[in-house]
Amino acid sequence: MSLYIDLKYLKGLSHRLEMFKDRGNHLYNCRCSICGDSQRNKRKARGYFYRKKNDMFYKCHNCSVSQSFGTFLKNFDSEQYKQYVFERYAAGEGGVKSHTKPVFKFEAPVFNKPERLLDKIMDRLDSLPDDNEAVQYALGRQIPRNVFSRLYFIDNIKNIAQLNDKYKASIITEEPRLALPFLSETGNLMGVALRAMRGETLRYITIKIDEDAPTVFGLDQIDKSKTVTVVEGPIDSLFLENCIACAGTSFNKIDTLSLNDVRIVFDNQPKNKEVCKLISKYITIGYAVCLWPENVAEKDINEMILAGRSKEQIENIIDSNTVKGLEAEAKFMMWKKC
Numbered sequence: 001m002s003l004y005i006d007l008k009y010l011k012g013l014s015h016r017l018e019m020f021k022d023r024g025n026h027l028y029n030c031r032c033s034i035c036g037d038s039q040r041n042k043r044k045a046r047g048y049f050y051r052k053k054n055d056m057f058y059k060c061h062n063c064s065v066s067q068s069f070g071t072f073l074k075n076f077d078s079e080q081y082k083q084y085v086f087e088r089y090a091a092g093e094g095g096v097k098s099h100t101k102p103v104f105k106f107e108a109p110v111f112n113k114p115e116r117l118l119d120k121i122m123d124r125l126d127s128l129p130d131d132n133e134a135v136q137y138a139l140g141r142q143i144p145r146n147v148f149s150r151l152y153f154i155d156n157i158k159n160i161a162q163l164n165d166k167y168k169a170s171i172i173t174e175e176p177r178l179a180l181p182f183l184s185e186t187g188n189l190m191g192v193a194l195r196a197m198r199g200e201t202l203r204y205i206t207i208k209i210d211e212d213a214p215t216v217f218g219l220d221q222i223d224k225s226k227t228v229t230v231v232e233g234p235i236d237s238l239f240l241e242n243c244i245a246c247a248g249t250s251f252n253k254i255d256t257l258s259l260n261d262v263r264i265v266f267d268n269q270p271k272n273k274e275v276c277k278l279i280s281k282y283i284t285i286g287y288a289v290c291l292w293p294e295n296v297a298e299k300d301i302n303e304m305i306l307a308g309r310s311k312e313q314i315e316n317i318i319d320s321n322t323v324k325g326l327e328a329e330a331k332f333m334m335w336k337k338c
Helices: 002-016 069-076 078-090 114-121 133-140 145-150 157-162 251-256 273-285 301-306 311-320 325-335
Strands: 021-024 027-030 047-052 055-060 066-068 152-154 177-183 189-195 204-208 228-231 243-245 262-265 288-290
Touching: 002 027, 002 055, 002 069, 002 078, 055 069, 066 069, 069 078, 114 157, 133 152, 133 177, 152 157, 157 189, 251 262, 273 288, 273 325, 288 325, 301 311
Parallel strands: 228 243, 228 262, 262 288
Antiparallel strands: 021 027, 027 047, 047 055, 055 066, 152 177, 177 189, 189 204
């Protein structure tokens, strides 16, 4: 009943919320009426109404306000709020009148944790218009829109030092970058990979927030009860199911993650001596590895997508060419050209 009433009043005031959109599954988006959202870009909309159990809540990814729908309505339209309170608390389950007094919840103060600060210094891709540079870059790489909520745009790389002061002296450029946050299984921010978009010499810059945590992308998304695919690049991981990326070839990080079933998918570089050494190492340790067939010319997953291969085709190629143990050793001797 409470969800029904929340949605009734939200839809009643939707025409007064700038750029209001129904994104499906009880998720609604608009420009934030509390902070006004971006003053530079009038097309940004970073306010979200979302369902939590049987109630609606509001959160802005610009000013970081987080509150119940009732609190939002109270500040937005006090007269509508009075009627809302009457409907919400005058009726119990099934619309039967309740004689219990309404219980008002007071929200505890929220401090600037790194993951909250992340939303203050950069913008999530799914909240940006299509003409934004990072959105254009992602679309050019054919990154699917359903993962835009995992990606961010930072318009000045120097701002990243707000997450960790130790980078103030080392980051001296001011270019915009695509940001890929490394989150733990519980959603805590461990680090950020910053991808160049304008041809900068340094393609990736990795920032550590938790010095002791592994810089692995995608831990917050995987199901450990299933096979976990491990790739090199964070962007490559966005195209595969149940996939994480080690942000380079430091696959020793996976030993610390308590994963039951793992397969490692290196970039397709049979002529690269370093890659060959690493594949040999992980075959010897006992990991399952993918040895790309000769008819795959592309170097990595994203290149395969750009060449016209579908996600399903790539998954099938990986499935068919993943080997382990003695079989892996034999096929690796035939595969390597280094």
